[in-house]
Amino acid sequence: MTPAGLADIATYADILAPDTRALIPVDPAxxxxxxxxxxxxxxxxxxxxxxxxxxxxxxxxxxxxxxGTDPNRRVPAASITEIRAYLKAGIDGFFTDDPAIGRAALHAT
Structure with a gap:
């Protein structure tokens, strides 16, 4: 995902769809x-x-x-917060397993 590599990708693709953490990593905290x-x-x-x-x-x-500690617990507000951080970073769109949360993130203030 170097500038040269991305320029090469642009010769055959219009969209880059990386894993989220490639764009905003999680810090040690x-x-x-x-x-x-x-x-x-x-x-x-x-x-x-x-x-x-x-x-x-x-x-x-x-x-x-x-x-909490349940790995399957749903935390919609946290997902909205996360998506908003990526939107602020400049992404153009995103994939989500919960379209209602994605829509809410787009309209959150």
């Missing part, structure tokens, strides 16, 4: 860290960036956003 340069680099290459997959269950959330 379990919080979303600083965005990587991949979003900006992909945009410079002419690619649309649409990461996958946002899910509201604890096991898929950054540790700092989890509630």
């Amino acid at each position: 379990g919080r979303l860290g600083k965005p990587t340069p991949i979003i900006a680099d992909a945009h410079r290459a002419g690619l649309v960036v649409m990461p996958w997959t946002f899910r509201p269950e604890n096991q898929f959330l950054p540790p700092a956003l989890r509630e």
Whole structure:
């Protein structure tokens, strides 16, 4: 996912769909860290960036956003917070297993 590699991808694809953590890694404290340069680099290459997959269950959330210890517990508000962070970082769209949560993230203020 170097600038040169992204430019090569842009010769045969319109969309880059990486795993979410490739764009915003989780820091040692379990919080979303600083965005990587991949979003900006992909945009410079002419690619649309649409990461996958946002899910509201604890096991898929950054540790700092989890509630309780049940890995299958759904935490919709945390998923919205996570999606909003990626939108702020500049993604163009996203994949989610819960479209209602995705819509809520788009309309959250």
